[in-house]
Amino acid sequence: MEGDTEIRIGFVGCGRVTEQLHLPALKSLQGMKIVGLADMDPEALHRASRHVDAEYRFTDYQDLLKVDSIDAVAICVPAQKHVEVALAALDAGKHLFIEKPLALTLEDCDRLIDRASRTTRMVMLGFNVRWHRLARQARALIQEGRLGPLDLIRSVLTSSHDSVPEWRKTRATGGGAMLEMAIHHFDLWRYLAQAEVEEVSAYTRSGLWEDESATVIARMSNGVLATVACAERTSQNNSVEICGRTGSLALSFYRFDGLECATTTSIPGDVRSRVDAAKRLIQELPQALLGFRHGGEWLLSYRDEWRHFLASLQNGAQPGCTLEDGRQALAVALAAINSASTGKSVRVDRR
Ligand SMILES: NC(=O)c1ccc[n+]([C@@H]2O[C@H](COP(=O)([O-])OP(=O)(O)OC[C@H]3O[C@@H](n4cnc5c(N)ncnc54)[C@H](O)[C@@H]3O)[C@@H](O)[C@H]2O)c1
Incomplete structure (x- = not known):
């Protein structure tokens, strides 16, 4: 073609x-x-x-x-x-x-x-x-070295499902927060940190269905420590913070103005941070209004x-996201499920 x-x-x-x-x-x-x-x-x-x-x-x-x-x-x-x-x-x-x-x-x-x-x-x-505008911006900033060497990644992914299809109710059929939700952030960690997840410890909690909530702590091959917290039956949130030695980024994927940068000297909520946030809002408004016409930032990630x-x-x-990427993210999710079942930390299978 x-x-x-x-x-x-x-x-x-x-x-x-x-x-x-x-x-x-x-x-x-x-x-x-x-x-x-x-x-x-x-x-x-x-x-x-x-x-x-x-x-x-x-x-x-x-x-x-x-x-x-x-x-x-x-x-x-x-x-x-x-x-x-x-x-x-x-x-x-x-x-x-x-x-x-x-x-x-x-x-x-x-x-x-x-x-x-x-x-x-x-x-x-x-x-x-991976195709969300803010994730691409964050990856570019990390690659430019704006955060310095990375230390820590903290993800939160929550949703507000009252009910789910039958297949989403058990791990065996692909359900639960680990396979349905956390796996997005396992891939995102690999994409942002350009490293593999090596070892995980995890807990899950079941309710109306298996693994409605999950937490995972991970160690990556470049030394970065990462955590994700997921819950399927609460309000909606999809965000990640990436901390490096010279600065950090906070991304909130459902907001068009959801990228915040901090340096080692800035304090959240201080005058400078608020002025910077207001400037960014004004700069990004035209782009956001265009985006709203196409369903907003989140839907645009699918279009992109x-x-x-x-x-x-x-x-x-x-293409930029391969079968190997899919395998590696699944390997992390399966290791996390194994850890939640056994109460032990588990090394992630590498092909
Ligand atoms: N990337 C994302 O943001 C995202 C969001 C939601 C779901 N997903 C993924 O997409 C997939 C589908 O999820 P969903 O929420 O749409 O599930 P769903 O249950 O709403 O839809 C699945 C559909 O597949 C049909 N189906 C099942 N077996 C079939 C077969 N053999 N032949 C033809 N049709 C068949 C079912 O009838 C059903 O309509 C899952 O892998 C899920 O993890 C991804």
């Missing part, structure tokens, strides 16, 4: 992530056309069809894979089925976008990685936070993720 060729995409799985995030995000993206939808649940198929007038609709995803004119497939079924659908889609010659978590076992990840290494198809994993995938397909460049 070259230059500005239009990419024709089919979705397998038309539940929450497809209907509420990907389809709205893709509306404002030129160059990618949604031509197929597949879901075993006719109601989910119907709900998704209200967003997009797709040429092809199927209740069996195998039928979607048979459509020759579909270039790429987005795999948005629950994680336990990701690898099955991905292998079938590669056999059908499709490029793949796969939602997180890549799978539920490292063996499944490795099976897919080995199969994908024997094709020329592009495969990208859906850790959308798709924009990246589109560019990879058009230019033949390897």
